[in-house]
Amino acid sequence: SVSPGYVKTEILEANFKASGLSQPPDMKGLLDKFPSLQSEDVADSVLYVLAxxxxxxxxxLIIKPVGEPF
Structure with missing residues (x-):
């Protein structure tokens, strides 16, 4: 299994929209402060495993951004 840490994607925003809830206005600013992986980082790790x-x-395979606090 590939277990990534926090990956910066649109999934949270999409989940809020799908549920009919509005995203708290300060959530994006808060999440931007956390170190994050990019989706390409996860894709590269999957390609590594497959290769x-x-x-x-x-x-x-556990991958986390440097400095992730959790």
Whole structure:
């Protein structure tokens, strides 16, 4: 499995819209203060796992942005 830390995507905004709720106005500013991965970072890690030789098993890959507090 690939387990990323905080990834900066539009998923939170989309979830709020889908649920009919409005995103708290200060949430985006708060989340922008956290170190984050980009979606390309996660995609690159998946490509790495897929590119390993057939005799290699990757059971878990945890990737986090440097400085992530949680």
């Amino acid at each position: 390993t030789p057939r005799h290699v098993q990757v059971h878990e």
